[in-house]
Amino acid sequence: MNLKELSKNLGLSPTTVSRALNGYPEVSEATRERVRNAAQQHNYHPNTRAKALATGRAMAIGHVIPLSNQHEMVNPVFGDFISGAGEVYAQRGYDMVLSIVDDGQEERAYRDLKAKGTIDGVIIHGPHRNDPRPALLTDLGLPFVVHGRTAADPDSYWWIDMNNAQAFYRATRFLLDLGHRRIALFNGLEHMDFALRRRNGYERAMTEAGLTTDTALMRSEEMSESYGYLHARDLLKTDTPPTAFLVSSIIMALGVRRALDELGLRMGQDVSILTHDDGLSYFPNGGDVPIFTSTQSSVRQAGRMVADMLIERILTPTAPPKSHLLEAALIVGSSTGPAPKDLST
Amino acid sequence: MNLKELSKNLGLSPTTVSRALNGYPEVSEATRERVRNAAQQHNYHPNTRAKALATGRAMAIGHVIPLSNQHEMVNPVFGDFISGAGEVYAQRGYDMVLSIVDDGQEERAYRDLKAKGTIDGVIIHGPHRNDPRPALLTDLGLPFVVHGRTAADPDSYWWIDMNNAQAFYRATRFLLDLGHRRIALFNGLEHMDFALRRRNGYERAMTEAGLTTDTALMRSEEMSESYGYLHARDLLKTDTPPTAFLVSSIIMALGVRRALDELGLRMGQDVSILTHDDGLSYFPNGGDVPIFTSTQSSVRQAGRMVADMLIERILTPTAPPKSHLLEAALIVGSSTGPAPKDLST
DNA sequence: AATCACTTCCAAAGCGCTTTGAACACGAAC
DNA sequence: GTTCGTGTTCAAAGCGCTTTGGAAGTGATT
Numbered sequence: 001m002n003l004k005e006l007s008k009n010l011g012l013s014p015t016t017v018s019r020a021l022n023g024y025p026e027v028s029e030a031t032r033e034r035v036r037n038a039a040q041q042h043n044y045h046p047n048t049r050a051k052a053l054a055t056g057r058a059m060a061i062g063h064v065i066p067l068s069n070q071h072e073m074v075n076p077v078f079g080d081f082i083s084g085a086g087e088v089y090a091q092r093g094y095d096m097v098l099s100i101v102d103d104g105q106e107e108r109a110y111r112d113l114k115a116k117g118t119i120d121g122v123i124i125h126g127p128h129r130n131d132p133r134p135a136l137l138t139d140l141g142l143p144f145v146v147h148g149r150t151a152a153d154p155d156s157y158w159w160i161d162m163n164n165a166q167a168f169y170r171a172t173r174f175l176l177d178l179g180h181r182r183i184a185l186f187n188g189l190e191h192m193d194f195a196l197r198r199r200n201g202y203e204r205a206m207t208e209a210g211l212t213t214d215t216a217l218m219r220s221e222e223m224s225e226s227y228g229y230l231h232a233r234d235l236l237k238t239d240t241p242p243t244a245f246l247v248s249s250i251i252m253a254l255g256v257r258r259a260l261d262e263l264g265l266r267m268g269q270d271v272s273i274l275t276h277d278d279g280l281s282y283f284p285n286g287g288d289v290p291i292f293t294s295t296q297s298s299v300r301q302a303g304r305m306v307a308d309m310l311i312e313r314i315l316t317p318t319a320p321p322k323s324h325l326l327e328a329a330l331i332v333g334s335s336t337g338p339a340p341k342d343l344s345t
Numbered sequence: 346m347n348l349k350e351l352s353k354n355l356g357l358s359p360t361t362v363s364r365a366l367n368g369y370p371e372v373s374e375a376t377r378e379r380v381r382n383a384a385q386q387h388n389y390h391p392n393t394r395a396k397a398l399a400t401g402r403a404m405a406i407g408h409v410i411p412l413s414n415q416h417e418m419v420n421p422v423f424g425d426f427i428s429g430a431g432e433v434y435a436q437r438g439y440d441m442v443l444s445i446v447d448d449g450q451e452e453r454a455y456r457d458l459k460a461k462g463t464i465d466g467v468i469i470h471g472p473h474r475n476d477p478r479p480a481l482l483t484d485l486g487l488p489f490v491v492h493g494r495t496a497a498d499p500d501s502y503w504w505i506d507m508n509n510a511q512a513f514y515r516a517t518r519f520l521l522d523l524g525h526r527r528i529a530l531f532n533g534l535e536h537m538d539f540a541l542r543r544r545n546g547y548e549r550a551m552t553e554a555g556l557t558t559d560t561a562l563m564r565s566e567e568m569s570e571s572y573g574y575l576h577a578r579d580l581l582k583t584d585t586p587p588t589a590f591l592v593s594s595i596i597m598a599l600g601v602r603r604a605l606d607e608l609g610l611r612m613g614q615d616v617s618i619l620t621h622d623d624g625l626s627y628f629p630n631g632g633d634v635p636i637f638t639s640t641q642s643s644v645r646q647a648g649r650m651v652a653d654m655l656i657e658r659i660l661t662p663t664a665p666p667k668s669h670l671l672e673a674a675l676i677v678g679s680s681t682g683p684a685p686k687d688l689s690t
Numbered sequence: 691a692a693t694c695a696c697t698t699c700c701a702a703a704g705c706g707c708t709t710t711g712a713a714c715a716c717g718a719a720c
Numbered sequence: 721g722t723t724c725g726t727g728t729t730c731a732a733a734g735c736g737c738t739t740t741g742g743a744a745g746t747g748a749t750t
Contacts, residue, residue, distance in 0.1 A: 001460070002736060013700045018738060028698060045460035049397040050736035053705045058394065060442070067428055076627050079424050083412055086445025095463060096443045097405070100431025115346075115390035117706090118440060224627060225599060251627070254570060254599065261606035282421050282569060282596070347706060358730045363708060373728065395706035398735045462736090 001042045010038055021046070048095070052117075060095040061085075061310060062119035064110065066103045076251065077299050078125065080280050081147065084303025085123065092311055094120075107136060114142050121314045123147060123306055127193050143317070145310040147302060148193055158313050160306050160324045164194045167295040167328035168201030168246065171274050174293075174330060175244045176209050179339035180272060184217040184235055184242035186228060186252055195220065198248060198276075217242055221252075228255025236263055236271070243339045244272040250283050253292055257335075272336040276328070290333035297328040346387045355383055366391070393440075397462075405440040406430075406655060407464035409455065411448045421596065422644050423470065425625050426492065429648025430468065437656055439465075452481060459487050466659045468492060468651055472538050488662070490655040492647060493538055503658050505651050505669045509539045512640040512673035513546030513591065516619050519638075519675060520589045521554050524684035525617065529562040529580055529587035531573060531597055540565065543593060543621075562587055573600025581608055581616070588684045589617040595628050598637055602680075617681040621673070635678035642673040 007017040012035070020027045020035035027035075038044075052058045063082065082096065089096050097119060101109040110133075113119055121143035124133050129151045137144045138157065146159040175183050185202050188195035199218070206213045217235065221227045228247065235241055236259060247253040253275035257267055265271050272293070277285050279298035285291055309322065352362040357380070365372045365380035372380075383389075397403045408427065427441065434441050442464060446454040455478075458464055466488035469478050474496045482489045483502065491504040520528050530547050533540040544563070551558045562580065566572045573592065580586055581604060592598040598620035602612055610616050617638075622630050624643035630636055654667065 003738095004736075014737080015700055015702095015739080016698080019699090022738085024739095026698065031698080043456060043460055045457055046738095047398075047736050048461040048463050049394045049403065050705090051738075052394040053392075053398055053707085054736075054738040056705075065428070065431070067432070076421055076424065079421060082443065083410070083445050086410070086443060087412070090445055096445070098427065098431060098441045098443055100428050100435055100441070111388060112390055115388055116393040118393050224629070226629065226631070254603075258599075258603060258606060261603060264609075284569070284571060286571075348708095349706075359707080360709080360730055360732095361728085364729095367708085369709095371728065376728080392706050395735090396708080398737085399706075399708040401735075 001044045002047065003044075006038060006042060006044050009042075010035060057314075058118055058120050059093060060097050060119045061089060061307070062097050062099060062113050062122040063125065064099045064101055064106060064113070064122060065125070066106050067100050075126065076280060076282070077278050079282075080278065080298075080300045081125070081303040081306075083281075084298075084300035085307035086303075088304050088307035088311070094311065106133070110136060110140060110142065114140050121145075121310050123310060128191050129193050129196060131193070143310065143313045145306050145313060147306050149323075150193055151196075154323065156321060158309060158321050158323060160302060160309060160326065162194070162297045162302070162326045162328055164197035165201035165204070167276065167297070167330075168198040169205045170201075170330050171246055171276075171295050172202045172205035173209075175246065175272060175274060175336070176205060176211075178244075178272065178336065180242075180244040181211060181339065182214075182217065182240060182242040183244045183246055184232075185219070186231060186245060186247040186256065187218065187220045188223050188248045190220040195248065202246060223249035223252045225251050225255040225258075228252035229258045230255070232256040232259035233262070236260075236265070242271070244274065244336070247273060247275040250275050250277050250280065250285060250292065250294070253335075254283075268335050268337045270340060272339075274336055277331075286333065290331055291335060293333040293336040294331055295328040296331050297326055302326065346389045347392065348389075351383060351387060351389050354387075355380060403463055403465050404438060405442050405464045406434060406652070407442050407444060407458050407467040408470065409444045409446055409451060409458070409467060410470065411451050412445050421625060421627070422623050424627075425623065425645045426470070426648040426651075428626075429643075429645035430652035431648075433649050433652035433656070439656065451478070455481060455485060455487065459485050466490075466655050468655060473536050474538050474541060476538070488655065488658050490651050490658060492651050495538055496541075499668065501666060503654060503666050503668060505647060505654060505671065507539070507642045507647070507671045507673055509542035510546035510549070512621065512642070512675075513543040514550045515546075515675050516591055516621075516640050517547045517550035518554075520591065520617060520619060520681070521550060521556075523589075523617065523681065525587075525589040526556060526684065527559075527562065527585060527587040528589045528591055529577075530564070531576060531590060531592040531601065532563065532565045533568050533593045535565040540593065547591060568594035568597045570596050570600040570603075573597035574603045575600070577601040577604035578607070581605075581610070587616075589619065589681070592618060592620040595620050595622050595625065595630060595637065595639070598680075599628075613680045613682045615685060617684075619681055622676075631678065635676060636680060638678040638681040639676055640673040641676050642671055647671065 003014045003017060007014045016027060017035050020032040021039060086096055099109050124144055124146040127146055127148045127150050131150045134150060134157045149159050149161045187199055190196050190199060203213050219231045245256050247256055253273055256273055260267050260271055267273055274293045277294035277296045285294060348359045348362060352359045361372060362380050365377040366384060431441055444454050469489055469491040472491055472493045472495050476495045479495060479502045494504050494506045532544055535541050535544060548558050564576045590601050592601055598618055601618055605612050605616055612618055619638045622639035622641045624641060630639060
């Protein structure tokens with residue numbers, strides 16, 4: 001069923017039917033109602049391609065996902081993020097198109113997407129410190145919103161980020177207040193912008209407390225369960241093990257907890273763990289009393305917000321850049337407790 | 346840059362340029378070469394929407410992901426699957442469009458996608474035993490390939506599945522050969538087709554060994570870390586705990602291992618774990634010697650194969666249904682060992 | 691009865707591409 | 721010198737929609 005057929009069916013011109021369906025005022029309410037009913041009844045949906053061609057708007061939003069060959073890895077956070085974004089798209093009539101792209105081919109991917117007119121805008125995931133994408137996309141004239149930020153010039157584009165520095169500052173202070181002094185930081189890869197901001201928050205809190213940060217207690221690594229386990233085990237076997245771990249991801253925290261279990265240490269008593277929790281649906285952090293004390297910020301919610309912002313950006317091409325900084329909640333669970341008395345005293 | 350501009354630029358008609366670019370024979374090689382160069386130089390890419398409209402082919406493939414409200418859950422397997430599929434799409438010039446859809450709205454989603462002409466075909470994820478989707482899509486005339494199978498009539502459509510029954514049959518036999526008799530089965534939700542097939546494989550092996558299956562040892566649950574932990578802990582505290590766990594997902598297996606650690610039981614000695622391993626990039630199963638003994642089958646590879654098959658299906662509309670059954674490899678790691686001597690003997 | 695201001699509808703052009711059917715040039719064949 | 725292929729190019733229609741620029745109809749106003 002297409003426009004022509006439907007309009008013939010109704011004894012109206014395609015023009016009128018189109019206007020009726022798209023809410024133009026030059027059509028009587030009676031006609032509009034009649035058209036709407038007929039459309040519904042025949043399950044008429046305007047052909048997206050034709051509509052896109054006619055309007056110049058693709059009604060689709062792109063996500064380009066680089067796939068590096070070394071460590072083939074699809075961030076588990078990604079699933080939750082797009083499911084949040086996808087809700088918004090569905091609701092507002094946009095399609096979501098994903099491009100899996102070999103690492104290093106990203107620029108070409110964006111150029112092609114633009115040239116082919118497949119999409120109206122893109123979302124940038126996982127920005128590095130010095131990410132070239134904002135400049136590239138600005139250059140191409142392809143609307144975009146960054147989930148996160150870059151180091152340089154964040155005022156020049158649209159973004160939504162979590163306040164990583166503040167979250168980890170507060171988390172570190174929380175552990176310090178409990179008497180911990182040797183606090184390990186298990187961070188993500190620090191060429192990622194979020195990771196460096198987290199480290200900065202941690203270091204600021206330590207410094208303010210008059211402590212020197214000890215690089216021996218800091219790790220910067222892909223946030224997998226096994227790395228969490230391996231590094232925790234190594235650290236706990238040293239002469240001066242940490243009494244608390246500040247961890248960047250709940251998946252990594254699972255690994256740290258495994259190391260504790262294996263060494264017979266009680267979480268929240270012998271050793272504390274405080275983790276960031278993205279609210280991943282597949283790794284629920286316990287029930288009424290969360291297992292892990294954590295800084296929480298739902299990545300699915302972020303997905304919704306970023307999607308909304310991008311659509312706004314697309315619809316108001318001339319508006320100046322906006323941004324939004326989300327604060328993580330610090331939620332106490334049972335994985336933290338006062339630092340154990342130092343036996344050497 | 347569009348066709349008209351490019352052709353004017355070259356002093357040719359749009360027709361000729363189009364044919365040159367699309368490899369039609371009615372164009373001299375000299376001209377074709379000249380056109381190709383110009384296209385490359387100007388980064389000309391035909392507008393997808395226009396092309397789609399003219400050819401009737403959208404050059405896009407859909408994935409509809411139901412999002413149930415109760416347990417908002419994006420299967421972690423999904424990320425790996427689409428990254429495999431995405432590779433193939435990219436290579437063959439297809440776009441991937443994702444629709445996140447409220448549970449129960451799925452049928453409408455498919456109808457709409459068809460009516461809007463956004464896509465040329467869809468992939469069906471996670472089929473239930475009695476999944477209505479194959480019938481629906483056949484009815485709609487929307488080409489599709491199922492990743493997995495349904496109980497009824499799998500010969501009537503295209504699918505690629507892992508041989509779940511055989512994998513779990515072999516896994517169970519492996520544990521039986523090691524002397525285990527009380528083998529727990531931690532399965533996925535058994536209205537899912539794959540899960541029931543796995544149970545069937547397990548039960549067949551047990552029965553063939555002259556053992557009765559004990560429902561007290563069987564769980565059917567979402568495959569999360571916490572469920573693995575909770576159920577394993579409960580079972581291990583009973584009077585007659587299992588000596589081995591057969592687990593449907595490596596994520597769940599992590600939970601089982603945690604229960605062992607917590608109870609001071611040594612994995613592979615006191616208690617064995619054998620898990621299915623989808624080869625998820627974020628949960629690598631160890632290095633040279635895998636941690637978990639597992640039935641392995643890469644879901645990313647499956648993604649590639651399903652995508653290839655769907656494209657074939659789209660290009661040959663009249664071909665009879667094809668299917669492909671993948672065998673999982675049974676790979677020995679360090680999580681299994683002989684059943685401990687029964688102390689009560 | 692003529693004019694005006696709406697309201698309601700429509701014909702036709704255009705979005706960027708493919709594809710059909712025809713035209714043109716050129717040399718070979720009659 | 722006409723006819724016929726052959727190779728190469730093009731004009732124009734069409735894909736399904738939106739949108740511009742009227743045109744017809746309706747009732748109120750002069």
